[in-house]
Amino acid sequence: MSGCRGLGHVWGGWRRGPGVRAAREAAGFGTEAGHQLRRRGSRKRSGPLGDQPFPGLLQLENLSREGLVDVLRAAVVDQKGKPGELTLFSVLPELSQSLGLRDRELQVVQASGKETSGLVLLSSCPQTASRLQKFFIHSRRAQRPTATYCAVTDGIPASSEGNIQVALKLEHIDGIDLVIPVKSPSRKDLQEGVKRTLSHFHVVARGSGCALVQLQPLTVFPSQLQVHLVLQLCPVLGDHTYSARVGTVLGQRFLLPAESTKPQRQVLDEALLRHLHLTPAQAAQLPLHLHLHCLHLPGMRPREAPMKLLAPLPPYFSRTLQCLGLHQQ
Known part of the structure; x- marks a missing residue:
């Protein structure tokens, strides 16, 4: 080669x-x-972060x-x-x-x-x-x-392993290209840019309300892995685009409508901030914890x-x- x-x-x-x-x-x-x-x-x-978190x-x-x-x-x-x-x-x-x-x-x-x-x-x-x-x-x-990715998620998937299958489309909303899930896409949808996507996931470790997850995408679509994990109610740590789609009421998570939920800085609860030794301002700059770890050639x-x-x-x-x-x- x-x-x-x-x-x-x-x-x-x-x-x-x-x-x-x-x-x-x-x-x-x-x-x-x-x-x-x-x-x-x-x-x-x-350790404690100081000026370089x-x-x-x-x-x-x-x-x-x-x-x-x-x-x-x-x-x-x-x-x-x-x-x-x-x-x-x-x-x-x-x-x-x-x-x-x-x-x-x-x-x-x-x-x-x-x-x-x-x-x-x-x-x-x-x-x-x-x-x-x-x-x-x-x-x-x-x-x-x-390809095998590693991700740290805010939240723990309900299953330790499985496949995530969903149709996705790319929409230009308020000047930003965003990926939107599509339920039961029609043949016309599939002809107009909607794509069926599939990823396999495996939870490697759990702790402090978070998980280390291994991901293997079997299709290619922009932000596929981020959106797939949001649909599991476990956004990637540092996802400042799609994590806002996960809401919480009385400790229970649920999905907000993707089309009407604007991107915003990820909000982490106080317990997680303490574990990470981060202030809310530092958490707002948290890098996306999604890493392409391995390629098979x-x-x-x-x-x-x-x-x-x-x-x-x-x-x-x-x-x-x-x-x-x-x-x-």
Whole structure:
């Protein structure tokens, strides 16, 4: 699989549009630079937060174009083959040069959502990129998961494991693109952009009214995992877009109408804030705790064994797990 690179860099807000919202701890399996970055990040311990509530976050104002290229280069978790505005796409030419690819252009093959941390898969070989894209398409058609996410949820799913199936559509509401569930979609709905979506979930750990959940999407739709967890009445911690759809009365949670519920900063109860050592103002800036942890890929050659890329959790995510007593098994 010549020309393929996996970035274990922990992203927040990479996008085609203006600006990278935040770049988080680089983690490079198989690269000395990555090991050095992990060792440097591991010196920070969990505790009272003070002025830096989310360790590992790099603010955009502190990141130069050259700095972003350095962080991306150090974050390569696997490398096969020869070695305007501040966005991931805008610095791909510099990253290509930095990796010694000369005139070979990098393109994004697979990545998580714009606020989600974790792996970004790049390729400098058009044939490899095409092969991987076909692999992902065929895997989805066969309902074979290729990506595994980790999420911390505000609330605990009623079942320890199961599938979430719902039809979703994208609507432009008050100037914002929002994902809306659709009950019993008609054939016309499906022709006009409504898509049936499916995710598998498994609760790994529970504690302090929260859960560590493993998620495997079997379809692709914007914000699919966030909306699926909201429908389980357990929004992702740091979800400042869809968590407002979960209301509470006398300790009982219920769903508010998606079409008429505007996005707002996530509101956490006092007990959870105490566990997290956060003030309400800090909680309003909480990063989305949804992380693309693992990608399953085919072997480099037809008869070779499949390969697996892993990106470790960012520091703020690991700290949250420690504060909540959520331990991976």
